[in-house]
Amino acid sequence: MTLKVGDKLPSIYLYNSNKERKNLEDMIKGKTIIAFLPGAYTDVCTEEICKLESHLADLEQLQSNVIGITTDSPYVLHEWGSINQITFPLMSDFDKTCIQKFGSEFQNLGGLEGYICANRSIYIVDSKKTITYVWHAPNPGVQPNYEDIIEHLNS
Numbered sequence: 001m002t003l004k005v006g007d008k009l010p011s012i013y014l015y016n017s018n019k020e021r022k023n024l025e026d027m028i029k030g031k032t033i034i035a036f037l038p039g040a041y042t043d044v045c046t047e048e049i050c051k052l053e054s055h056l057a058d059l060e061q062l063q064s065n066v067i068g069i070t071t072d073s074p075y076v077l078h079e080w081g082s083i084n085q086i087t088f089p090l091m092s093d094f095d096k097t098c099i100q101k102f103g104s105e106f107q108n109l110g111g112l113e114g115y116i117c118a119n120r121s122i123y124i125v126d127s128k129k130t131i132t133y134v135w136h137a138p139n140p141g142v143q144p145n146y147e148d149i150i151e152h153l154n155s
Helices: 041-056 054-059 074-083 096-103 146-154
Strands: 013-016 022-023 031-036 064-070 090-094 105-107 116-118 119-127 131-136
Touching: 013 054, 013 074, 022 131, 031 041, 031 146, 041 074, 054 064, 064 116, 074 090, 096 116, 105 119, 119 146, 131 146
Parallel strands: 031 064, 064 090
Antiparallel strands: 013 022, 013 090, 031 119, 105 116, 119 131
């Protein structure tokens, strides 16, 4: 199943970097960017979380926030977030339930046969928990267009 614009956010439980189980629906406050990231500590993913972090002041003015989701463990996300001084939640989908529900799976990352992770994707959800924006990278090396995201949040 691939979620699309107009769909409601499903109820999904994830673990944050402090190993606390959270319902994604309960984390939505105003307009929320849900950023799916293929893997912690990779160059492109680290660049993406740092760019999102650098836009947080602008996002707060738009009454928006960010949630990052990877299939990495909460332990990895804790260290990755700390090292990069990330203040938004990094959530672990280690059982891959969330990426399956969103239709954001990537197969064989880096040529590793059978390895499944999140595809680099951006979803924007409004305060009514309706998806208003969807972007999927054509490959994991492509970053989202941050200006498009800000423009959508402004509309």
